[in-house]
Amino acid sequence: MKSFLLSFFLCFVGIFGYSQNYEIKGIVVGTDGAPLPGVSIVVKNSTKGVSTDFDGNFTIANVQKGEILVFSYLGFTTKEIVLNDNIFLNVTLNEDMQSLEEVVIIGYGTQKVSKISGSVSSVSKKSIELLKPVRAEEALQGQAAGVNVISSGSPGSKPVVLIRGIPSYTGTDPLVVIDGVSQTLDDLNSLNPSDIESINVLKDAALSAIYGVKGGNGVIVVKTKSGKRNTKTTFSFDSYYGTQEVTKTIDVLNASQYVSILNEASAATGAGLVFPNIDQGFGTNWQKEVISNADIISHNFTASGGSENTSYFLSTGFLGQEGVVGGGNKSFFDRTNFTGNFNTSLTDKMTFILNTSYANIKNSGLSENNIGSVLSNALNFDPTVSPYDAEGNFGVSNTITQEIKNPLAQINDTYNKGNTNKLSGKLELQYDILKDFKITSRFGYTYTDVYSKNFSPLVFYGVGHNSTNAHADLSPIVTTDGVGVTTSTHNRVSESKTNYFSYTYELYGNYDFKISEDHTFQTVLGLSIGKNQGENVTANGQDIPFNSWEYADVSSATGDAASQTSGSWQYENRNLSYFTRINYDYKGKYLFSFTGRVDGSTSFGKNNKFAFFPSASIGWVVTEEDFFDSKTINFLKIRGSYGSVGNDNISPQFSRITTFPKYTFDGTIISGSALQSIPNDNVTWENQIQYNVGFDLKLLDSKISLTADYFQKTVDDLLFNPTLSLYLGTPVYPASNIGKTKSYGIDLSLGYHDTYGEDFNINTNVSFTTSTNKVEQINNGDKFIWGGGYGIPWTTLTRFEEGFSPGYFYGYKTNGIFQNQGEVNAHATQDGAQPGDIRFVDINGDGKVDAEDRTQIGDPFPKFTVGWNLSLDYKNFDFNVFTYASIGGDIFRAYERNLNYTNRFASTLGRWHGEGTSNTEPRVTFIDSNNNRRASDRYVEDGSFLKIKNIQLGYSLPESFYKKTGLTQVRFYAQVKNAFTFTKYSGYDPEISSGVLDTGIDRGSYPQPRIWSMGINVKF
């Protein structure tokens, strides 16, 4: 390679060696200071030309003063320099923003942005590098218009990602395609975000229909980095260290307030004081006990480059994040990655690509987002109890005997660990049959092994506590029954191994051709065969020696054979698909595209194995028209698309005989059988019809860009488990295609970039996303399905109901507090109501308040979200701020346990305690005959928020430094993530992530910590 270039140079030297004029030398670098090899340099209006070598150096002999050198390089703006007396030139080329973004990866090919007539959102390498996300999805939040990401603060947890609304009930995760290989959102947890080159989100049917039945929830196309051919190896090292903190605590009653409120609650029932001693001081602040600062660290090391026939990208990374709740021993996420991407030309027509990624994830977690979570315990536990008693044992409550416990004891008693090993990648062969006709054969795979272990030790939370299974000294409780048989409590350990394997084999051909100069075609035709399988084996044992985590393993369990139980499960689904796409444009002016995919799936009923998903789009590049002549408008494209995509989120159905039913004869359990499920042979895919109209606009030398889209999605055959007659008994009845939903909204992205003088660059982008979802029809009889809920006893809260937004909150409306008996009497009959109780609204006006009066009391999904990214560069400094706002979503506060002796919120101090004392907080009482705690709008809060998600200030060392060291870039930066949150919500964090129908229910969800970090990037 090198010798080739050398002779190339010698050749030029030979030609121009006899010059009578002078010789000029120089170096060409990019804006980051890295030398650019292979830059073409020609003397204007002549045939003279050279290229830069590996180190960016060039020499041209035989030039004259006044001649013009033209420097051009793919992806950079061409620069012209008039020769003066200098004999050495320092040339810096600027990256051409337009041309860099010119090509986007769509399914089974790429397309020039200017020629796309579908809707796509892109997130660049630079945004990802600046944000330093823990998981790649984070980089989509607020940066990609049309995408809603709801994250949790729990280390490594999977966020909810919604691309253009919630069209389906059975699944909302988009398809993730990494380097052409179909994967799932779960697989993003093992991808090192710093290995990502670009993320494109295919939003409309025109683009996602090439993925057919998998494309219904949108497609996230991820490209990982690769090396460039003919470049020297570039090494880079990125590292940061940060500390995470929780910025907010919730006001609960301190010990003195707690005892006086409880005395009042007891007195309200006519009983005596429960705490004669009312001076208890502040007591224990349980939140402070469980929340602590925690570390986050990350190191990445990469090497990339290439020779004439091969390019490579190698990377290794480590990310360690500890939890801010409960401490780093019990709550952490550690990820180690190794990636190797190779691309090599086997012959001049054949290219082989090998991408391999290995990830190891070790993690451990504490209970979160439920009534038994650590945070819920911290909020609800008795503040008069000390964390530890005089002997150093965990303090216990004698009055709280259900679920709620000392959160420190809970953290201590929680033992689990997970270890995931994942190997993924692809083998791809590309064969250029003709110049523009390429066949690609690709085998992509993901192989995952997940091991998990869970130990439930003998625990003591007080005598009579329903979670206690040991005496105070942690010895098992042994009891003898009436006939002398003794039984004992046990500790238990569970180990589970799960193996997932999925592959797709794809074979397709791309043929690009022109008919005359004006008609350009890009076509693709291919097939895809895929398989997804998983299998699990679980084993359980009891009686672990010393009640100790160190010994906790099924192999060390000493319990008898009957206590050693095991289980297993497995699944497999397969797809077979054919696809095609034709893109056509006339003079780059009129754009047309057609996509079709035929999908077969094992998930579907016998009678409906295959589905066809077509889509089409058109575009008009107005600025290409001859009549269009504007200096202001540089680019304008108007486009529209229509098509269908699907969703096959169901399992194959059978007339399954289950042997789960059992009965006991002679004291021995005997297995029986029963029909468990009944198939629907006609069940088929959910077919989504999508429209999209939009435009792309660039103004003022392309400094301002605006992309706007309006979309609408309808699903006519939503998959559902119908509600049937109860007299059919308890089997699982098959999913049927019996629902209809509609989603519509606007995605908007506005960008501006400019350079002032030599040293000041500004780059800013605003994205705006709305989506409105409505369930149009559910033919299950009830017209609704219950979704998420909370608490003990379990209260269902969200519904997927005809005529409403999916997952809206359903409950009672309140109307103040009954001030006196007269008001109770005047109101509709409300069983058990007394003065001081909440007045619930008799919605249906039938004169009584009952379950029929429940109605919509909130909607967890925001009306719109806005992301604003601002980057400023001045000389060697760079500054970035990213702000994200989510407006109009509601939150249901559900972390109050409401036992008589559990703690209450500080707002209880403003309770009703006599006529006129409060019209918002009900009286306190041990006998809540009015059921004031029922699901009502009392618990619904405005969850709108604005977060400064990221502030980063960086400084790169000046160029003079590099020459001495051989380094090409050294950048230091300081970063604050989740810097500020502006919200009215009273809980920890208004961003609450769980399943779609659980969205917005705050059961003690894990807050996103503020992260202060310092880092360094080095390239050499």
Add this chain to the structure above:
Amino acid sequence: MKFFKHITLVSMLLFLTSACTDYVNYEAIENYEITADVYFQAPGDYEAAVVGTYDPIQWLYMDVLIGDIASDNSFSGGESATDVIGVQQIDEMTHNPNNDNLTSIYKFLYEGINRANYLEQNKSKLEFDSKAALYGEVYFLRAYYYFELVKFFGDVPLFTETRLTAADSGTLQRSPKSEVYAQIELDLQNAIATLPGSQSQKGRATKFAAQALLGKVYLFQDKFTESADMLENVIGVYSLVNNYEDQFLKAGENGSESVFEVQYTNTSEWWDWGFTPQGTEGNFGVIHNGPRAFDGPTYASGWSFNIPSADLYNSFETGDSRRDASILNFETFATATGASYAPGYKDTGYFNNKYIPRAGESGAQTELNYLTNYRVMRYADVLLMAAEANLRSASPNVAKAQNYLDQVRDRAFGDDLHRVTATNEAIWDERNFELSMEGHRFFDLVRTGQAASKISGFVAGKNEVFPIPQQEVDISGLTQNTGY
């Protein structure tokens, strides 16, 4: 033209693979699933399906609780006025068609019926020796399920040929109670004809259990003569145990007085709250009745539901051994043992001592796995039913009635000095002394027309039956019971 060659090649490849559409077919065997297509090939399949038909009888713990909570015997209890709201409403007689507990009962009973029907549907697939006796159990169980349904809901949908499928949803209407009773009688007659007098495995239905149940079914229809005749078959087959209390302890299960018991065990490793009570082999009713946060000997903590009233406790005569066997007076117990508990809602200081969490009698997830069998029918019940049937028969046999009543009272007091004259009222009262807290009281009060006078809040003409679940009105289009 080279280009077209390649196109042909690719097209051929596509066609080749399109032959493999089998690739997207999926067979149950790939998931190791047994399906209906391959079932009922061996006697063992039938035996398993019969075991499966017994299974739902274990899920009916709430029927038992409601039998007393709905009556004058006990209060709802629980942690608070909102703990298991369905039960709270039933105690107050304010229950409505949206009652999860009643909905579960209804659904569970129909699951039992569907499982029995599934055997009926597959009856002709195989002949084997024990088949007739096995089907005797199936008919016994179906009768049991339908009887519970008419007791709770009155007129109900009646079907006997097949297990219903999704296509049958919304196609049935309620059949008059009389038709359902006719089917129950027919099933029990068929069961009696084929069931053996004793079974090698304890817990299986016998001929005598079927006869006793049929006697009860007649009694519930005021067919006193038929009832007396039918119950006569069972007289003398069983015997009363000497010490009344013993039969409610573990050692007394399936004893000489036991006609039919729902079998439970604590050996299951069951832990899954999400699939309770279908999953557990334990008696989930028991934990409901225990004192909250109990600390002391003999018993274990529970949830303080189904709290016996002071009136019930005080109604027992001095010397009646059944009072302390039936009801735990916690104050007395605490004085003797130093035990303590946390009072729950509507606390009376009394607990149901017949079905109470006892120390060491549960396993795995202890709330779910109490071993205590539910005594569906005891010989004492048979005697009292026979006494009543003989007394109320068209041709009364007062001597028999008196004799049966005396047997029950003599055992209770341990002497023959406490006999009373056998009148309807005396027998009805005796039924409660003998059978209180066993889930019979509400249905006895309704059957004997005493409900309105004894149960506060009871509306005559309405509360004799519970409401049909709202879902059945909305989805199936069933009519609602009067007043709901």
